[in-house]
Amino acid sequence: MDNLIIAGRSFRSRLMIGTGKFSSNQAMVSAMEASACEIVTVALRRVDISNPQDSMLQHIDHQKYLLLPNTSGARDAEEAVRLARLARAAGCEPWVKLEVTPDPYYLLPDPIETLKAAEILVKEGFTVLPYMPADPVLAKRLEDVGAATVMPLGAPIGTNRGLRTRDHLAIIIEQARVPVVVDAGLGAPSHAAEAMEMGADAVLVNTALADTPNPAAMSAAFAKGVQAGREAFLAGLGRQRQLAEASSPLTGFLRNES
Amino acid sequence: MELKINGKPFQVEENSHIDQLLKQLELNPHQVIIELNRNILKKETFADTRLSQGDTLEIIQFVGGG
Numbered sequence: 153m154d155n156l157i158i159a160g161r162s163f164r165s166r167l168m169i170g171t172g173k174f175s176s177n178q179a180m181v182s183a184m185e186a187s188a189c190e191i192v193t194v195a196l197r198r199v200d201i202s203n204p205q206d207s208m209l210q211h212i213d214h215q216k217y218l219l220l221p222n223t224s225g226a227r228d229a230e231e232a233v234r235l236a237r238l239a240r241a242a243g244c245e246p247w248v249k250l251e252v253t254p255d256p257y258y259l260l261p262d263p264i265e266t267l268k269a270a271e272i273l274v275k276e277g278f279t280v281l282p283y284m285p286a287d288p289v290l291a292k293r294l295e296d297v298g299a300a301t302v303m304p305l306g307a308p309i310g311t312n313r314g315l316r317t318r319d320h321l322a323i324i325i326e327q328a329r330v331p332v333v334v335d336a337g338l339g340a341p342s343h344a345a346e347a348m349e350m351g352a353d354a355v356l357v358n359t360a361l362a363d364t365p366n367p368a369a370m371s372a373a374f375a376k377g378v379q380a381g382r383e384a385f386l387a388g389l390g391r392q393r394q395l396a397e398a399s400s401p402l403t404g405f406l407r408n409e410s
Numbered sequence: 411m412e413l414k415i416n417g418k419p420f421q422v423e424e425n426s427h428i429d430q431l432l433k434q435l436e437l438n439p440h441q442v443i444i445e446l447n448r449n450i451l452k453k454e455t456f457a458d459t460r461l462s463q464g465d466t467l468e469i470i471q472f473v474g475g476g
Contacts, residue, residue: 170476180474195475198416198468199442207441209472224475238470241450242443309476336476358476 154386156354158331159247159279159300161218165190166348167378168220168333169371170358177211179367184217187371193220193249193356196235220281222249228262229269236273248273249303250282259309263290267297274298283335286317291324291332302328303356305336306347310359312339315346325351341377348381349389411463428456435469443470 156163168191174180184192192212212219221239226232229252236248250273252265261283267290273280279300284290286304294302304324307313314337315321325332331353338344339360347355357374364370413420422431428451432439444451445468451459461467 171474172476174474193476194472196443196470197473199437199471201415201418201420201435201437201469204435204437207438207471208474209441219472221472222475237450238443238445239472241452242472356476 154382156331158281163190163218163354164188165375165378166354166382167344167375168193168335168354168356169361170356171208171212172358173362174367175362177208179362180208181211183361183367183371184212186368187361187375189217189371189375191218191220193222193358195222195224196238197225218247219244220247220249222283223251223269224253226252226269227254227265228252229265229272232265232269233272233276236269236278237276240278245279246277247279248281250280253283253309261285261305263287266290267293270294270299271297281333286320286324288320288323288327291328295328295330299330301331301333301353303333303335306334306343307337307339309336311337312360313337314339314343315350318346318350321347321352322350341373343377344374345377345381345384348378349384351385354378411461413461413464414466416467416469422461426461428459428461431461431467432456437469441471444468445470 156166165188167187167189169187169189170193171180221244223232223235226235232252240246250269252262253259254262263285266282270280270282274297281301281303282294282299283303291302307316333354333356334347334352335356338355338357344355361367361371411424439456447466
């Protein structure tokens with residue numbers, strides 16, 4: 153079987169899903185089911201004590217899905233570590249999608265604080281999946297401190313713009329010894345397929361699934377994109393050429409050669 | 411007495427415990443995570459943890475996120 157292995161744990165699906173922005177819990181669950189994903193991210197926020205809502209967690213089948221709490225909202229390493237510890241206190245497995253995004257406009261990850269937090273959390277026994285800029289050197293540094301994956305961005309979160317960082321992603325994929333999960337900015341199944349064709353081990357998608365009239369149908373489409381890209385990668389893509397190379401024989405034409 | 415919950419002032423009766431506070435707020439103790447003065451509380455301790463004037467609490471839960 154062509155399974156994805158993260159920190160010794162095996163997954164059949166190479167599509168991870170974020171649970172934000174869905175119009176309802178029902179839409180979220182239908183997207184999860186249609187995608188056949190096994191890992192879903194969740195966030196931690198203050199309860200609105202003047203208007204408490206039931207936890208979305210009760211809609212998620214914990215036997216079927218691994219919950220991956222993120223540290224979204226953290227602006228530095230300290231805040232990220234605090235959020236990760238809170239998630240673990242809730243009884244989650246000690247897996248965390250580390251996210252440190254001090255810049256509110258592009259939500260780009262802070263490489264220095266991300267590395268700092270990764271090191272602390274690995275020492276505390278967390279399985280750390282860091283969201284990171286598509287920087288091959290940083291990917292190596294995160295690997296060195298014990299990150300279980302690297303999660304370079306394709307484009308800023310929620311932008312649906314695809315693999316704007318393609319050349320750097322290729323270097324990260326070439327050099328990585330841990331799974332590479334392309335996260336953020338994937339807006340179409342073709343983007344996911346492209347990442348997988350390049351040799352990414354998995355992708356994480358949220359906005360493109362949630363912010364569409366039919367999340368379940370879009371999730372199924374993304375699952376096919378991921379699968380197609382993976383199979384193409386394993387099969388081996390043909391070489392690109394500058395000049396045409398005929399697919400049909402260049403002899404026996406119905407004309408007299410002069 | 412006055413506490414600070416999620417950044418806002420909040421009144422509770424003297425000598426309240428965490429589980430009484432949650433009842434007052436109509437919150438399910440299994441669905442929230444609580445930090446008391448920056449220390450994470452284990453759920454098993456909710457019934458035994460007494461609140462004091464000026465305590466700072468964070469009451470947190472999981473929400474959708476990417």
